[in-house]
Amino acid sequence: MSHALDLRLLLEESGPAFVEKYEEADDKSLRARLQFHFDCSGIDVGDITHSIGGFLRGREVADFLYGRPCRFLASTRKAIVDYLDTHEDKRFPLENPLFCETSIARKMSVVMQCCKDDSDLGIIVGPSGIGKTEVLRQQKRKDRSTIIVTADPATRAPGSMLFVLSRMLPGVRRESATNAEFLVKVISFFKTGGKRLLIIDESHFLPWESFEIFRKIFDSTEIGLVFCGQQTLYDQMRGGTRKAMLWDQIFSRIGLRAHFTGDVPLEDVRMIVDKLYPQGLDRKCLEYLHHKANGRGRFRSMVKLLQRAMMLAEVDNSPITLTILQQVSKLMMV
Numbered sequence: 001m002s003h004a005l006d007l008r009l010l011l012e013e014s015g016p017a018f019v020e021k022y023e024e025a026d027d028k029s030l031r032a033r034l035q036f037h038f039d040c041s042g043i044d045v046g047d048i049t050h051s052i053g054g055f056l057r058g059r060e061v062a063d064f065l066y067g068r069p070c071r072f073l074a075s076t077r078k079a080i081v082d083y084l085d086t087h088e089d090k091r092f093p094l095e096n097p098l099f100c101e102t103s104i105a106r107k108m109s110v111v112m113q114c115c116k117d118d119s120d121l122g123i124i125v126g127p128s129g130i131g132k133t134e135v136l137r138q139q140k141r142k143d144r145s146t147i148i149v150t151a152d153p154a155t156r157a158p159g160s161m162l163f164v165l166s167r168m169l170p171g172v173r174r175e176s177a178t179n180a181e182f183l184v185k186v187i188s189f190f191k192t193g194g195k196r197l198l199i200i201d202e203s204h205f206l207p208w209e210s211f212e213i214f215r216k217i218f219d220s221t222e223i224g225l226v227f228c229g230q231q232t233l234y235d236q237m238r239g240g241t242r243k244a245m246l247w248d249q250i251f252s253r254i255g256l257r258a259h260f261t262g263d264v265p266l267e268d269v270r271m272i273v274d275k276l277y278p279q280g281l282d283r284k285c286l287e288y289l290h291h292k293a294n295g296r297g298r299f300r301s302m303v304k305l306l307q308r309a310m311m312l313a314e315v316d317n318s319p320i321t322l323t324i325l326q327q328v329s330k331l332m333m334v
Contacts, residue, residue: 027064027077030077030080030081031064031065031067033084034065034080034084035065035144036144037084038170060072060076061076061079061080063076064076064077064080096134096137096138096141098275098276099134099138100268100271100272100275101271102131102265102268102271102272103265103267103268104126104130104131104132104135104260104264104268105131105135105138107258107260108124108132108135108136108139108258109135109139110256110258111124111226111256111257111258112136112139112146112197112199112224112226114224114255114256115197115224115225115226115255115256116143116146116195116196116197116223116224117195117224118224118255119195119222119223119224120224120225120255120256121218121224121225121226121227121250121253121254121255121256122224122225122226122227122254122255122256122257122258123203123226123227123228123229123233123234123237123254123256123257123258124226124227124228124229124257124258124260125228125229125230125231125233125234125257125258125259125260126230126231126258126259126260126261126262127230127231127260127261127262127298128230128298128300129296129297129298129299129300129301130260130262130264130298130299131298131299131300132201132228133201133228136148136199136201136228139197139199143197145193145194145195145196145197146196146197146198146199147165147168147169147196147197147198147199148168148199148201149161149164149165149168149198149199149200149201150164150200150201150202151200151201151202151203151205151206151210152202152205153205156205156206156207156210157207157209157210158179158209158210158212158213159179159182161206161210161213161214162179162182162183162186162213163182165186165198166182166185166186169186169189171189172185172186172189183213183216183217186217187216187217187220187221190217190220190221190222190223191220191221191222195222195223195224196223196224197223197224197225197226198214198217198218198223198224198225198226199225199226199228200214200225200226200227200228201228201229202228202229203227203228203229203233204229204230204231204232204233204236205229208236208246208247211227211247211250212249212250214227215249215250215253218253234259237250237251237254238251262294262298263294264290264293264294264298264299266286266287266290268293268299269286269289269290269293269302270286272299272302272303272306273286273289273306276303276306276307276310277306277310277320279319279320281320282322284322285320285321285322285325288322288325288326289302289305289306289325292305292329301332304332305325305328305329305332306320306325308328308331308332309324309325309328312324312327312328
């Protein structure tokens with residue numbers, strides 16, 4: 001007998017009241033999943049109506065999301081589940097059971113929480129691969145009001161960054177406004193939304209002009225603002241460019257800083273290994289992974305190495321050994 005059939009029999013035997021209670025709990029979970037998708041993607045109910053299709057309108061989706069009576073409840077549920085199964089960012093699940101509270105994660109969390117509580121500006125700097133972005137995502141999981149904007153070479157200009165940010169803000173749309181008019185809309189949103197934390201990931205891609213946009217938002221509201229990126233972010237803020245005097249406007253506002261050089265503690269490696277491979281590794285294997293974690297790819301390469309080694313050990317029906325790790329390392333070029 002399948003688990004689904006077991007559950008159905010249990011529901012039927014428990015009566016209508018239990019069925020209703022079960023469905024309410026299930027709907028609550030689905031609402032949280034949908035709202036989290038909106039928060040992370042920057043879209044809203046109106047944006048997904050065309051994707052859902054059929055007879056459903058934005059009104060039915062909104063009624064379900066906000067817990068109002070819904071005329072087509074069963075069909076709405078199914079349409080939302082089908083939509084999320086297709087469109088959710090699988091890299092950014094509602095929960096990450098493998099997340100580890102490493103020393104790096106703890107320091108970053110202190111900076112982010114203090115910036116939000118005190119409406120301060122902070123920066124987080126460190127090399128690629130130490131887990132910065134995953135810690136930012138965990139902050140979003142803990143505090144849904146957190147807004148994360150990721151910069152890249154294609155959206156580094158001030159107007160583009162404003163547009164990307166607006167997609168994360170309910171009710172704020174570009175329409176035909178100039179950058180200045182659009183900035184007023186964004187500031188107005190943050191002024192009325194209570195204390196929030198705004199995080200700009202991959203900030204090292206941004207030119208000074210885009211930083212000035214975020215500085216203006218910071219100065220005009222009570223938000224906490226955190227810039228996160230690689231070492232070049234800190235270098236240019238310290239005046240390592242020809243625009244040193246212009247960068248002073250940003251640098252002088254920094255209240256908190258977490259600066260990681262790339263040295264990964266052994267205890268952080270042990271914590272990740274214990275989470276991924278509960279069977280445990282011997283001292284030589286752990287030291288080997290610690291060495292790799294302090295190499296070019298940092299945590300990211302080390303985790304991939306361990307995961308591939310786990311696959312190979314499973315095929316061989318044996319525990320992970322130093323030889324297996326070394327064989328996989330050669331294949332991965334790490």
